[in-house]
Amino acid sequence: MKALMVDVDGVVVVHPDPKGWSANLERDLGLKIEDLQTQFFEPNFHDIVHGRAALRERLGPVLTEIAPHLSCDQLCAYWFENDSHLDHGLLSQLAAFREQGVALHLATVQEHERAAYLWNDMGLKDHFDAIHYAADLGHAKPADGFYATIEARTGFAAEDLFFIDDKAANVEAARARGWKAAVWTGKDRLAELVARI
Template identity: 80%
Template structure:
């Protein structure tokens, strides 16, 4: 194996509250989590996360209707900040693997703005060699095109790669392409998962 492909949400980023980043959205910003899901995420986010539409292009008119007191800037700043709890123990394990000569890449379902925030503002660019994300690739996990696009972009063969993700469907899709992959639960050490692969 030459490189590790690492998921972000549920792996590198783990929210301390099982309710996720929007658990206190109504208390903090006066917008119901359910209303935001219904008006924005359900009808629009698939296009946004696949790169077919810009986040603000879809979010701004929704907010104007359901939360006119709230700007895109305010909501995105809150969202990205609240969805930014890093698992430092895993990052240390990954750093040890990188020190052994493995390349570290992020392989994640993100739209452009949060991907840039994770990479630049949260400093993941200092810990990883590259980021591959859905809006940039035009495919989201577990679609085969997501994994194929990463192979084409990096030049790695399937057998060169080890992948961790917190969703079994994503792990199985990687394995179907010939990647070595493991479900990340946080209960096992990364080195043990790699040794079994």
């Protein structure tokens, strides 16, 4: 194993509330998550997360309709800040692998703005060697192109890689590509997962 590829949401970033970052959205910002889901995420996020549209370009007009009291800046700041609880226990386990010479890379489905926030504002650049994300790759998990493009960009062969993700479909797609991979539940230690494969 030359590199560990690590998912973000549900793995490195965890949610104290099972409802996630939007648990108190209506209380705090006067916006129902159901409205944001149906008016913004469902019709727009596929294009945004594949890099075919900018977040604010699609979010601005929607907010004008469903929450004219909110700006893109306000909603994005709230979203990113409330979606930023790091699993420090996992980061510590990952650091042990890095000390042994294993490269650490993030492999995640993100659009450009939150990817930058994760990397810079949350300081994941201090824990990982690189970030590979959907909007930059032009592919999202579990599409084969996501994994293939990471291989092409890094120069790592499939057999060099170990991948953890909280979604079984993403793990199965990585395995189909030839990567070693395991579903991350947070219950097992990372070293144990790696040793089993």
